[in-house]
Amino acid sequence: MSAARPAAAPEIVVSARELSRRFGDFVAVDRVSFEVARGEIFGFLGSNGAGKTTTIRILCGLLEPTGGSASVAGFDVATQRSSIKTRIGYMSQRFSLYADLSVDENLRFWGGAYRLWGRELEARRRWALQAAGLEARRRALVRDLPGGFRQRLALGCALLHEPPVVFLDEPTGGVDPEARRRFWDLIDELAAGGTTVFVTTHSMDEAERCHRVALMHAGRLLALDTIRALKAAFPAGCVLDLGSLQPVAAMTLLEGTPGVEDVALFGDRVHVVVDSPQRAAGVVAALASGGLPPTAIEPGAPSLEDVFIKVIRDADARSGP
Amino acid sequence: MIRRVLAVTVKELLQLRRDWRTALALLGMPVLLLMIYGYALSFDVQDIRLAVVDSSRSAASRQLLQAFLQSGYFVQVGALDDTRPLDALFDSGRAQAALVIPRDFAAALAARRPTGVQFVLDGSDSQTASTILGYARQVVAAAGPSLAGLELEPRVAARPLVWYNPNLESSIFLVPGLLAFILMVSSVIATALAVVREKERGTMESLRATPLLAIELLFGKTLPYLLVATVAAATSLALAWALFDVPVRGEIGWLAAVTVLFLAGGLGWGVFISTLADTQQVAFQLGLLSSMLPTLLLSGFIFPISSMPPALQAISHIVPARYYIATLREIVLKGVGPEVWWNDALALVAYGAVVLLLATARTVRSL
Secondary structure (H helix, E strand, C coil), X not given: CCCCCCCCCCCEEEEEEEEEEEECCEEEEEEEEEEEECCCEEEEECCCCCCHHHHHHHHCCCCCCCEEEEEECCEECCCCHHHHHCCEEEECCCCCCCCCCEHHHHHHHHHHHCCCCHHHHHHHHHXXXXXHCCHHHCCCEHHXXXXXXXXXXXXXXXXXXXCXXXXXXXXXXXXXXXXXXXXXXXXXXXXHCCCEEEEEECCHHHHHCCCEEEEEECCEEEEXXXXXXXXXXXXXXXXXXXXXXXXXXXHHHHHCCCCEEEEEEECCEEEEEECCHHHHHHHHHHHHHCCCCCCEEEECCCCHHHHHHHHHHHHHHHHCC | CHHHHHHHHHHHHHHHHHCHHHHHHHHHHXXXXXXXXXXXXXXXXXXXXXXXXXXXXXXXXXXXXXXXXXXXXXXXXXXXXXXXXXXXHHHHCCCCEEEEECCCHHHHHHCCCCCCCEEEECCCCHHHHHHHHXXXXXXXXXXXXXXXXXXXXXXXXXXXXXXXXXXXXXXHHHHHHHHHHHHHHHHHHHHHHHHHHHHHHCHHHHHHCCCXXXXXXXXXXXXXXXXXHHHHHHHHHHHHHXXXXXXXXXXXXXXXXXXXXXXXXXXXXXXXXXHHCCCHHXXXXXXXXXXXXXXXXXXXXXXXXXXXXXXXXXXXXXXXXXXXXXXXXXXXXXXXXXXXXXXXXXHHHHHHHHHHHXXXXXXXXXX
């Protein structure tokens, strides 16, 4: 399942082998295996309940696996949890700052929790303020900060002790696009500096900024590769970009046409995914007979979303109803 | 370790400073409760409305009545010819007690025959009634010999001499218990809420991912509340001394030491509750129920342990306030040292140790 490794084997920072976690009869994580290299931005995708957060919690030493094994920064997640905790930063899905403390007070507290002290703590606090762009607001209470600032502060807090790995669990939920872009610029910088970034998201925009992405669905890891490789693996000829004078009407019509798996509007273009290249002619014919002949027909590039929908559909078809 | 505990403590104090309502409640509630309970929760009865049926109408009977009125406990609300209107007086609440002096009272006294007066009481409030009866007995016992007009010296007489609280004022008896009650309730609830708040807001998850140990978190979280509760205790005791003349006869050092012991147990219990509750509301209710009721009912605060049924007496052994109140009374009222109350103090140590151990074990597993 994992991607072919380059010739010079990279340093593996996070690895999971057949990792599983059950809660009673429910299998939240089902025999998941992957490796993440140093300095990599590793995206973990999937819908809610797919098992992303459970996997992250196991890797952070917050939850014990019920099967398989995993290691983070060279330490086993089942037996060496305290060693892991000094070497990771964790930014949880739920807000991980104290709203009733100021920016500075939050940084000092989390620094203390990460075992920093004295001059070292002060130096790292200044670094975090600068990295998050919060120098001017360091005395403001967190509850008075806009979401984007809070997110960068939470990241700053998780990085105070310079961990080799950070786990970010849906870090940019509810943040405006500009703040989101700044946040990801920060992540790029980190990765360039050699920090491994493990991030979960369900936003395709964010996934595009990851070096590699893994798709989880119902506890299983369905796909893992670079974005480019995932898109290249998509069957050729199955994506059509159609020009149309009435794109919305065309979309509605195509949704009921046999062989069409997905229709979406990209500007004035109708983006159609069909289950085999032979269907293309049928699509055009259906539009023509419906009085909505396409003004242009071009082979389209699959979006990441197309790729994932197909992967999930294929997996569901294999496992049966 | 100490640095990390301090980091948590500083954070907690900063939050407490911002959350001035909680801070005010922690410091102000004990004082408020002390005032309310101190003034309201008094078993002393004053200005008892006394109806008088004096059928004797003699010098002796008037002398006896004067003895009642001069005692300071009684005020006369009526002079009746016979006992028939008494019912109405009691029913309307105009009289709480009646003194009935028989026709042959003076004659019997003169003839040195044994005689008695009848004392009628409204027994619907038994606590008050028995207090009034006690006062009446005192008055009659004191006035009896002189009434006889003789220097009659009984051969055997019990002479009550009450030590430590000569006027038997209930405030002196109640204040130590009140202090225990206030400290227990506030320490348990404050810590339980402080820990559960982190769970509710989701910060606990982030804390767990740090190298911070459960024990560091617990110590760091309880320390500020220990400080605040100690200040509240000192304020309460000073107020009790100023307002209710509760003397502090013993060593302040011992008092402080025992108080800290007691608080440690309460804080530990608060942490233990926080491992059972997931919301602040549940934590508040569990904390209130488990600290308030036993401290109020099973500690000897109001109801003497020795007069409880054996089953309740047995249960009272696991109520820490029982030992604290006993020790407090020894130190505050009697001024005695550890040679007297060491076993109670030891029980507090044992309670604190068990509860803290339990709390830590639960925290390590559940947080």
